[in-house]
Amino acid sequence: MPTKPGRRGLAGALILSLLAGAPALAQTSPPAAPPVAEVSMSLDQARGLAATALQQGNPALALQIGQGLLQANAKDPLAHFIIAQALRQQDRPQEARQAAALAYRYADTDVQKFEAAQLAARLSVDASQFTRAQLWLRRSLLHAPNPAMRPRIAQDFRQVRAMDPxxxxxxxxxxxxxxxxxxxxxxxxxxxxxxxxxxxxxxxxxxxxxxxxxxxxxxxxxxxxxxxxxxxxxxxxxxxxxxxxxxxxxxxxxxxxxxxxxxxxxxxxxxxxxxxxxxxxxxxxxxxxxxxxxxxxxxxxxxxxxxxxxxxxxxxxxxxxxxxxxxxxxxxxxxxxxxxxxxxxxxxxxxxxxxxxxxxxxxxxxxxxxxxxxxxxxxxxxxxxxxxxxxxxxxxxxxxxxxxxxxxxxxxxxxxxxxxxxxxxxxxxxxxxxxxxxxxxxxxxxxxxxxxxxxxxxxxxxxxxxxxxxxxxxxxxxx
CATH class of the missing domain: 2.40.160 (Porin)
Known part of the structure; x- marks a missing residue:
């Protein structure tokens, strides 16, 4: 999901408590203390790390990063998008769709709105909410970045409608x-x-x-x-x-x-x-x-x-x-x-x-x-x-x-x-x-x-x- 240029300075102290979800970044700790790493990074670095975590199938880490991004900006569309993707990987479609809806609401560009609406449609199908999925597909059509995508969206709509009782x-x-x-x-x-x-x-x-x-x-x-x-x-x-x-x-x-x-x-x-x-x-x-x-x-x-x-x-x-x-x-x-x-x-x-x-x-x-x-x-x-x-x-x-x-x-x-x-x-x-x-x-x-x-x-x-x-x-x- 493309974003606006991030703030290059440090986002205060974006604290990531990386337990079992991020062993690659954990540091050696005394046996009496749990393995914890405190990492300060820019917002863009955090977003990149969240994307990597999603690609590697680590939704817990991506969810933590997304929640940290919301502490910096509660209306960050990419943070809500990251949370929606992480919740989907955790098989929590209802919560994930709500996060995707927030990503759509706060999105700044047509591309962001398109991707958020498409994700909300997929999550609605995952939750067997087929009528809601049709609504999100129509919303995605409003922001399709390329006219050539319209036939595909129409075909997706017909398939979802056929599943809807x-x-x-x-x-x-x-x-x-x-x-x-x-x-x-x-x-x-x-x-x-x-x-x-x-x-x-x-x-x-x-x-x-x-x-x-x-x-x-x-x-x-x-x-x-x-x-x-x-x-x-x-x-x-x-x-x-x-x-x-x-x-x-x-x-x-x-x-x-x-x-x-x-x-x-x-x-x-x-x-x-x-x-x-x-x-x-x-x-x-x-x-x-x-x-x-x-x-x-x-x-x-x-x-x-x-x-x-x-x-x-x-x-x-x-x-x-x-x-x-x-x-x-x-x-x-x-x-x-x-x-x-x-x-x-x-x-x-x-x-x-x-x-x-x-x-x-x-x-x-x-x-x-x-x-x-x-x-x-x-x-x-x-x-x-x-x-x-x-x-x-x-x-x-x-x-x-x-x-x-x-x-x-x-x-x-x-x-x-x-x-x-x-x-x-x-x-x-x-x-x-x-x-x-x-x-x-x-x-x-x-x-x-x-x-x-x-x-x-x-x-x-x-x-x-x-x-x-x-x-x-x-x-x-x-x-």
Whole structure:
């Protein structure tokens, strides 16, 4: 661990009591007295001696020297580093990590901070504190003396994360949008084939504003054997909307309206189990996963829904460049207010991924979702197809991904009050997005993201003619 130039004068009297730990420096003593040598030396000489003691496997001597150095300067980063190394050799990882943390705190240079953080990460692994080790690896990334070391740190992080039974995922975003409530583009209620014109209230029309969201996922490995593991899952999601002044005025423009931003808040808590089994000899050959989850949600601060979901996923490697993922999901949702009937949904999805010659990845996804309920307006079938292109090479400081897709949703028996929509309601949607990851602007392995999203829906019931333009800012982990 490089240090600043030491003080060349004598450090007062740096007394080293060298008993059994330093026989080479002991002097002959009368039989009645223990072998003790008093040596005065400069701080730099003491540091060199401590380094030699560590190299020769004499942690007791190195620890004594480190403690002596702290008497001269309690904030000496090298002294704390020496003590951390000595305690590690003595198999005292918890105390050693604390000393490494002090070395990091008092370090004067990036190189010192890097080495202290790396040592603290190794000591955390020695103590089976894998989550703490990941934090120290991210700190070391902040002070990496050479950009070429970053891939090695990222690989170390992945290896430690694989050992950690605890898995944390956090996504934060803030998104200005022209339509935060999926409202209609028109103030009029028109149904194709019905000669009646209605007027939509403010809440049913497109309202502009900003949506902020936080999504926390926690996984804990309960059991693992070769090629398989079982996790307990917990998810907490929350979003909040801030309407523009004009949108808030529109929402309250109808008699009796009393709309506030709190009315658009949404929260969800979910818990479950997930079991994954590898289907081949290699980690990337294929897998089968089953997930069971139950949760509850709130809308506008009031209880909204309870749900139970079972999902199955099968992933397989078709070739060196192609993969196929198949999924099936069954879900039951029950409304808390009791007026709406439960909804039972079955979903199927397939994604074909292909890595082209330059390393970019192309994915085609198809999905079908069928919902059934005793509430006629909740019965629907939705078909979705989209294409995604991920660029592996950045353009300037950013890496780009593009998505383009379309969806059709059919409600065969839809009604508005006593008016039945002829032929049922049909919504046709096109959507696209550009995801930009600013990988060169990362901090401790976290990089800012920018997503540009556009969506347009056309329906035979004008209440669901909607369009949206949104810009979403977020943060993503690079590994």
């Amino acid at each position: 605890l898995e944390l995922r956090l996504r934060l975003s803030i998104a200005p949008s022209s339509n935060v409530n999926n409202g209609s583009d028109s103030p009029y209620a028109l149904i194709d084939g019905v000669p009646v014109i209605g007027l939509l209230d403010g809440l049913s029309q497109a309202l502009s504003g900003v949506t902020g969201a936080a999504d926390l996922g926690v996984g804990y490995r309960l059991h693992a054997i070769k090629g398989a593991e079982t996790q307990a899952l917990l998810r907490a999601y929350g979003s909040r909307v801030w309407l523009d002044d004009s949108a808030l005025a529109l929402a309250n423009s109808f008699p009796g309206a009393d709309v506030s931003n709190d009315d658009f808040s949404f929260a969800l808590v979910e818990t479950g189990l997930r079991h994954v089994r590898r289907t081949g000899a290699d980690a990337d050959t294929g897998f089968v996963a089953a997930e069971l989850a139950a949760g509850r949600s709130w809308y506008g601060g009031d209880p909204y829904q309870r749900h139970l979901r079972l999902g199955l996923t099968r992933g397989m490697k078709l070739s060196d460049s192609a993969t196929l993922t198949l999924g099936a999901e069954a879900e039951r949702r029950v409304f808390e207010d009791g007026f709406n009937q439960p909804i039972e949904t079955l979903g199927l999805q397939a994604t074909l991924g292909y890595r082209i010659a330059n390393g970019d990845r192309l994915s085609l996804s198809l999905a079908l979702r069928d919902s059934d309920s005793d509430s006629r307006n909740a019965v629907s079938t939705r078909s979705t197809a989209y294409l995604r292109y991920d660029m592996v090479r950045p353009i300037g400081p950013a890496r780009l991904s593009f998505t383009l897709g379309a969806a059709e949703t059919l409600y065969p028996d839809y009604a508005v009050g006593f008016i039945v929509v002829p032929g049922g309601r049909q919504d046709d949607t096109v959507f696209g997005s550009v995801d930009i990851l600013f990988q060169d602007l990362d901090y401790a392995g976290f990089a800012p993201t920018l997503t540009l999203r556009a969506q347009k829906t056309r329906s035979n019931f004008s209440r669901f003619d909607a369009s949206e333009l949104a810009v979403s800012f977020g943060i993503r982990s690079l590994f």
